Amino acid sequence: EDQVTQSPEALRLQEGESSSLNCSYTVSGLRGLFWYRQDPGKGPEFLFTLYSAGEEKEKERLKATLTKKESFLHITAPKPEDSATYLCAVQAVTGNQFYFGTGTSLTVIP
């Protein structure tokens, strides 16, 4: 069964304090792993797609990495505006559905 687990559920950081969010997945052949950011009252906003182990993508203070069993979203020197819920999703090669984790709620304190 395809599954996605995210940890931690919640994370509080001081401004400038770097950290990482984890997304572990079990899927019968990975077509793609997707990271989203969700602000309160809004729909998820696409950040990155990763396709194969060893791949990395960067955008401003965010860097996503992928291994065969997990992905990390590294946040370097976060700012309060980075506060949001970060969602991870996977799509298997054998199907056409996307499976989402429950997200990590990030709060960055000034």
Added chain:
Amino acid sequence: NAGVTQTPKFQVLKTGQSMTLQCAQDMNHEYMSWYRQDPGMGLRLIHYSVGAGITDQGEVPNGYNVSRSTTEDFPLRLLSAAPSQTSVYFCASSYGPYSNQPQHFGDGTRLSIL
């Protein structure tokens, strides 16, 4: 760019009432889907469509109907609303289902069933 548009943004229903949540996209995407988001449960797939005239069930389809008569529109119907259907509903679209491209989401419909 409108992207994915959902209406209404908020709705309150009484138990037993029916209603339709609207979703439209202007990106010519083949793949469209409906999710519900509940605290601690993440996004759960209700129904999806891989193209006009083709729909299929997701993880939690009971109590919901969909149809896809055009590429642009994918409405979700609640047949007889129940309090357990109180949730935030998101519509998403992407290129063909096997394209490994990300989904784009609307801003949701917040639905309360009394």
